[in-house]
Amino acid sequence: IYSALFLTFLVSGSSAQVAPSPVIAQVGTDVILPVRYTGDFFSLVWYREPRTSDSSYRIGLLDPNGNYFPGPQSTGREEILPNRSLVLTNYTGNYTVTILAASTVPAETTELKVYKPISKPTISSNDSTPMEFNDTVTLTCFASGIDISYQWWRDNQPVSSSGRWFLCNNNQTLTISKILRTDNGPYTCNSSNAISTNSSDKFFLNIRYGPELPKISISPNSTELSVGSAILFSCVADSNPPATFTWFLNNMSLNENGQNLTITKIQQNNTGNYSCQAFNSDT
Numbered sequence: 364i365y366s367a368l369f370l371t372f373l374v375s376g377s378s379a380q381v382a383p384s385p386v387i388a389q390v391g392t393d394v395i396l397p398v399r400y401t402g403d404f405f406s407l408v409w410y411r412e413p414r415t416s417d418s419s420y421r422i423g424l425l426d427p428n429g430n431y432f433p434g435p436q437s438t439g440r441e442e443i444l445p446n447r448s449l450v451l452t453n454y455t456g457n458y459t460v461t462i463l464a465a466s467t468v469p470a471e472t473t474e475l476k477v478y479k480p481i482s483k484p485t486i487s488s489n490d491s492t493p494m495e496f497n498d499t500v501t502l503t504c505f506a507s508g509i510d511i512s513y514q515w516w517r518d519n520q521p522v523s524s525s526g527r528w529f530l531c532n533n534n535q536t537l538t539i540s541k542i543l544r545t546d547n548g549p550y551t552c553n554s555s556n557a558i559s560t561n562s563s564d565k566f567f568l569n570i571r572y573g574p575e576l577p578k579i580s581i582s583p584n585s586t587e588l589s590v591g592s593a594i595l596f597s598c599v600a601d602s603n604p605p606a607t608f609t610w611f612l613n614n615m616s617l618n619e620n621g622q623n624l625t626i627t628k629i630q631q632n633n634t635g636n637y638s639c640q641a642f643n644s645d646t
């Protein structure tokens with residue numbers, strides 16, 4: 364596979380032109396570093412790195428008849444084509460071409476950057492159970508490699524810095540201050556390099572909150588009931604983790620701790636004001 368390069372060439376007898384830096388390629392593919400030079404020459408040499416004074420950096424030499432002679436830096440995988448372009452694989456670095464001709468031709472250097480397809484990023488939080496209103500949470504997106512850019516999504520909507528939301532570290536971290544229960548997610552992030560993009564799994568925050576003011580519902584819903592009938596009181600208070608409850612009759616604790624209080628056979632002494640209190644073990 365050859366990477367396609369589109370170039371506009373200057374036509375000039377005494378100058379050579381190479382692809383603008385950087386040339387991007389994927390690991391394992393062959394790359395062509397093209398050279399445009401229209402004049403005659405005695406020899407054309409490609410170097411690894413811009414060290415043209417040192418022949419040990421030579422990859423190879425092309426003679427005017429189009430014959431290729433490997434140099435000390437040749438790994439056997441390179442070749443200089445008769446049209447002077449260098450074919451190589453898999454090595455990030457700077458490559459320099461020099462042309463020896465009747466008139467001076469300046470050396471030209473181009474940078475090749477070889478990338479692996481980006482790994483799947485992972486999201487981590489510095490606080491696995493933040494508390495609503497109080498805590499600031501930092502989410503980090505991580506993928507291995509170089510030259511990575513990151514982007515955040517919440518509920519499939521792109522995230523940008525505003526209000527309590529703050530992107531930093533080149534968008535690798537997302538900080539959410541004074542977290543709310545509605546900030547639970549799902550969060551995803553994308554990691555991208557020059558050749559590919561990958562997406563994280565969904566990430567949810569477990570935000571502790573509540574309990575809200577508890578509400579009692581009664582079944583059957585009636586304030587007057589006959590002796591011997593049954594009644595169920597149910598206490599509801601929004602909370603994470605779920606609330607625990609304590610029941611009171613006329614402000615006296617009933618030693619009942621469930622969400623529901625059931626009286627199967629109502630007696631005279633069950634008359635009174637029922638109330639419940641909700642507790643969250645964490646908040």
Ligand SMILES: *[C@@H]1O[C@H](CO)[C@@H](O)[C@H](O)[C@H]1NC(C)=O
Nearest residue numbers: 390391392440452453454477
């Ligand atoms: C490309 O480079 C990597 C890391 O240097 C190496 O593991 C891999 O074998 C190379 N692939 C080819 C096709 O040369």
Ligand SMILES: *[C@@H]1O[C@H](CO)[C@@H](O)[C@H](O)[C@H]1NC(C)=O
Nearest residue numbers: 365395397398399444446448
């Ligand atoms: C040189 O030859 C290769 C292989 O035929 C081709 O892909 C490349 O575009 C050529 N380069 C130039 C500068 O003509």
Ligand SMILES: *[C@@H]1O[C@H](CO)[C@@H](O)[C@H](O)[C@H]1NC(C)=O
Nearest residue numbers: 412455456457458473474475
């Ligand atoms: C290539 O050269 C540029 C400019 O001098 C430099 O910034 C870069 O680090 C070099 N790349 C490599 C892989 O050596």
Ligand SMILES: *[C@@H]1O[C@H](CO)[C@@H](O)[C@H](O)[C@H]1NC(C)=O
Nearest residue numbers: 480481482483559560561562
């Ligand atoms: C994302 O990366 C994983 C490995 O980290 C790979 O298996 C998967 O194919 C990649 N997905 C894309 C769309 O590149």
Ligand SMILES: *[C@@H]1O[C@H](CO)[C@@H](O)[C@H](O)[C@H]1NC(C)=O
Nearest residue numbers: 489490491498499500501538
């Ligand atoms: C998480 O990071 C934020 C921002 O740096 C900080 O305010 C918060 O205290 C950290 N939380 C924990 C549990 O370390």
Ligand SMILES: *[C@@H]1O[C@H](CO)[C@@H](O)[C@H](O)[C@H]1NC(C)=O
Nearest residue numbers: 494495496497498571645646
């Ligand atoms: C949350 O913050 C408020 C105001 O700063 C404080 O009064 C309260 O004690 C904090 N709650 C916890 C559980 O730390």
Ligand SMILES: *[C@@H]1O[C@H](CO)[C@@H](O)[C@H](O)[C@H]1NC(C)=O
Nearest residue numbers: 512513521522523530533534
């Ligand atoms: C960070 O993300 C914002 C919003 O998505 C974007 O405008 C900005 O260019 C990104 N910055 C970097 C360094 O990637």
Ligand SMILES: *[C@@H]1O[C@H](CO)[C@@H](O)[C@H](O)[C@H]1NC(C)=O
Nearest residue numbers: 516519551552553560561562
């Ligand atoms: C980035 O992530 C979003 C949401 O996870 C996904 O829909 C989108 O396709 C990703 N973008 C790219 C270029 O992979």
Ligand SMILES: *[C@@H]1O[C@H](CO)[C@@H](O)[C@H](O)[C@H]1NC(C)=O
Nearest residue numbers: 579580581582583584585586
């Ligand atoms: C119970 O009945 C009262 C009065 O009829 C009504 O206002 C209330 O909404 C009812 N509660 C439930 C939980 O049905």
Ligand SMILES: *[C@@H]1O[C@H](CO)[C@@H](O)[C@H](O)[C@H]1NC(C)=O
Nearest residue numbers: 612613614615635636637638
């Ligand atoms: C229960 O306590 C509350 C507040 O302490 C008080 O206002 C109310 O009158 C008390 N109710 C009974 C039946 O004692």
Ligand SMILES: *[C@@H]1O[C@H](CO)[C@@H](O)[C@H](O)[C@H]1NC(C)=O
Nearest residue numbers: 595596597598621622623624
């Ligand atoms: C309490 O009663 C309600 C309504 O009957 C029921 O949905 C709920 O599951 C009960 N809760 C518990 C903890 O038994």
Ligand SMILES: *[C@@H]1O[C@H](CO)[C@@H](O)[C@H](O)[C@H]1NC(C)=O
Nearest residue numbers: 612617630631632633634635
């Ligand atoms: C009501 O009286 C019965 C027996 O007379 C007793 O077992 C029960 O605990 C009493 N209930 C309350 C709420 O005091």
